[in-house]
Amino acid sequence: MATQRQLIYDYLRHKKKFPNIWCAGCGIGIVMGAIIRAVDELGYDKNQVAMISGIGCSGRMPVYLDFYTMHTTHGRALSFATGLKLARPELKIIVVMGDGDALAIGGNHFIHTARRNIDLTAIVINNATYGMTGGQYSPTTPQHMLATTAPYGNIEQDFPICELAQVCGAAFVARSTVYHVEELQGYIEQGLEKKGFALIEAVSYCHTTYGRLNRLGSAVDMMRALKENSVTRQTAEKLPPEELQGKIVRGIFVDREVPEYTQLYQKIIERAQSGGKA
Amino acid sequence: MQAGEESQVVEEAPPETTKPRPKRRGRVTVFDNWCKGCGLCVAFCPRKVFELGPEGHPVVAHEERCTACNWCVYHCPDFAIVVELVEGDEPARKTGQSVGGRVRR
Numbered sequence: 001m002a003t004q005r006q007l008i009y010d011y012l013r014h015k016k017k018f019p020n021i022w023c024a025g026c027g028i029g030i031v032m033g034a035i036i037r038a039v040d041e042l043g044y045d046k047n048q049v050a051m052i053s054g055i056g057c058s059g060r061m062p063v064y065l066d067f068y069t070m071h072t073t074h075g076r077a078l079s080f081a082t083g084l085k086l087a088r089p090e091l092k093i094i095v096v097m098g099d100g101d102a103l104a105i106g107g108n109h110f111i112h113t114a115r116r117n118i119d120l121t122a123i124v125i126n127n128a129t130y131g132m133t134g135g136q137y138s139p140t141t142p143q144h145m146l147a148t149t150a151p152y153g154n155i156e157q158d159f160p161i162c163e164l165a166q167v168c169g170a171a172f173v174a175r176s177t178v179y180h181v182e183e184l185q186g187y188i189e190q191g192l193e194k195k196g197f198a199l200i201e202a203v204s205y206c207h208t209t210y211g212r213l214n215r216l217g218s219a220v221d222m223m224r225a226l227k228e229n230s231v232t233r234q235t236a237e238k239l240p241p242e243e244l245q246g247k248i249v250r251g252i253f254v255d256r257e258v259p260e261y262t263q264l265y266q267k268i269i270e271r272a273q274s275g276g277k278a
Numbered sequence: 279m280q281a282g283e284e285s286q287v288v289e290e291a292p293p294e295t296t297k298p299r300p301k302r303r304g305r306v307t308v309f310d311n312w313c314k315g316c317g318l319c320v321a322f323c324p325r326k327v328f329e330l331g332p333e334g335h336p337v338v339a340h341e342e343r344c345t346a347c348n349w350c351v352y353h354c355p356d357f358a359i360v361v362e363l364v365e366g367d368e369p370a371r372k373t374g375q376s377v378g379g380r381v382r383r
Contacts, residue, residue, distance in 0.1 A: 004351050004360045012357065018312055019356055025316030029355025037352075181352045220321040223353075 002040050010066075011036040011046060017064050025219025027178035027204030028058050031125055032065065034181050034202075035094060038188040039067075044092055051094045052081045054101040057132045058125045061096045075106025078113040081120050089262045092121070092192055099126040100138040103159050107139070114168035114197050118261040121191040121198045124161055127206040135209025142246075146213045161201045162253050171196025173254040177203040179226040180250060187252070195260045203230070203248050304346030304361040306338045313358035319350040 008014050022028050039049055049067040053059040055074035062069030068091070072080045081095045102110050102124045113120065129147060130136040137147035139159040147154055165173045172194040176184040184202055191198030205211060205222035216222055226248070233251030236244060306327060315334035327344045331337035336359075350359045 003362065004348075004357075005362075008357055008360075019314065019358075022355060024314035024356075025318055026355050029357070030353055033352060033354075033357065178353075219316050220318060223318060223322070 007036050007040060011039070013064055013066050020064055021060060022057060023208045023219075025207060025223075026057070027127070027202070027223075028061065028125055030178040030181055031058075031096075031123065031184070031202045031204065032061055034185040034188055035096075035123070036065065038185050038192060041185070042189055042192060044192075048090070049092045049094065050081075050084060050088075051096065052077050052084070053096045054098070054106060055132075056098040056101050056130070057127075058096050058098040059101065067094075075101055075104070076109060077101065078106060078109045078120070078122065081122075082113060082116075082118055085118055085120060085262060086265065089119075089266070093119075094192070095120055095122045097122065097124050098131075098138075099124060099128065099140040099159075099161070100130045103139040103161065103164075111164070111168045114165050114170040114199065116261045117169055117171055117197045117258045119195055119197070121188065121194075121200070123188065123191075123200045123202055125202045125204050126161060127204045127210065128158075129206050129210035131206040131209055135206070135213060141210075145210075147210070148213065162199070165197075165199040166254050169197075169258060170199050170254060171256055171258045171260075172198035172252070173201075174199075174252045175201040175203065175248070176250045177226045177230050177248060178205075179223055180230070183250065190252075190255075194255075195263075196258050302346045303364040304341075304344040304348075305364060306341055306344055306350075307360045307362070308336055308338060309358045309360075310335050312356045313354075314356055316355065318353055318355075319359060322353065323350055 020029060046067055051062045051065055051067045052070045052072060053062050054072055054077040059071060062071050070080055077095050077097050081093050084091065085093055097106065126140050128138060128141050130138050135147055136149040137154045140161065141147055141154045142158050143156065144153045162173050162175050172191050174187040176187055187200045191200050203226065205226065207219045207222050211217060211222050216225065229246060230248040230250050231239065233249055236249045313335050317330065320328045320330050320336050324347065325343040325345060327338060327340050328336040329339040344361065346361050346363050348361055351361050
């Protein structure tokens with residue numbers, strides 16, 4: 001395993017863009033560290049890896065990483081990634097999205113990319129709010145919590161990201177938090193190795209807007225809450241449902257073999273070129 | 279010969295500490311120009327190596343306690359902490375260990 005100093009020199013645009021723009025203590029930087037360690041651990045050449053993001057706080061991530069990167073339009077990161085994967089199937093593609101980017105603006109793209117089961121690794125950093133635009137409620141804001149657009153509490157139910165990807169047909173679905181970053185790194189590695197659509201939900205926090213409005217304290221307090229409020233899937237199965245209220249369940253939800261889109265597409269190309277006989 | 283040398287190193291605990299010296303030791307560096315002073319490392323370091331400095335940045339106050347567990351390195355959102363293993367000590371993460379359901383090579 002490479003040392004942290006080597007990782008910084010190898011994978012970050014360290015001379016141009018640092019320090020990063022994220023708020024002090026933001027979990028997105030922790031996810032970024034997990035991604036570069038996962039890529040390093042798997043021994044990929046960095047010219048084999050492409051990173052694509054949408055808009056939002058997490059959309060800044062490709063700016064800092066020295067892979068092939070694309071910073072695309074809001075919610076359409078998965079669409080750009082689908083096009084890139086079909087054009088260059090040998091690339092390992094990591095798509096980083098926020099919860100609003102993936103599920104509100106890009107919700108349609110999200111369900112259809114999962115349904116197609118195209119070989120991408122999507123990481124949804126879930127901080128339960130739109131952080132960059134000032135704390136509006138997002139599809140994953142828990143019910144009754146405050147947001148700048150919900151001053152009396154959010155009345156909508158929140159979106160279960162992992163369950164959604166599961167029913168849409170993703171090949172690998174896992175959830176972890178930024179506190180359990182080594183576990184998260186392991187899931188990212190498994191997702192990258194998986195042939196098919198891999199979704200990893202990284203539960204993070206926004207202490208600047210969401211945390212301040214709901215009086216959840218500083219980054220340290222919210223990180224401690226992630227530690228205390230999360231249970232593994234094995235433990236969650238034994239707990240009664242009332243104790244599971246408000247808990248984050250970590251673990252691998254789906255790990256299955258599903259026919260992969262680019263391989264099926266290649267077969268169609270071969271069949272068409274041979275005059276439809278094969 | 280080599281095994282004998284290693285056991286000698288372990289026995290050389292500093293006389294002033296009551297706890298046995300950790301088997302792994304780290305050399306901690308904080309880059310103040312990248313650090314934003316979020317305080318995660320100060321709050322969560324399992325050995326309380328850091329203290330809050332006058333400018334809100336962490337100061338490496340008790341480096342002798344560091345076991346090179348890399349908690350601060352993995353959780354620093356600003357890539358501002360580097361922990362280097364003191365020469366001759368074993369790395370924190372051994373191969374064959376399972377992390378997140380995946381066995382390390």
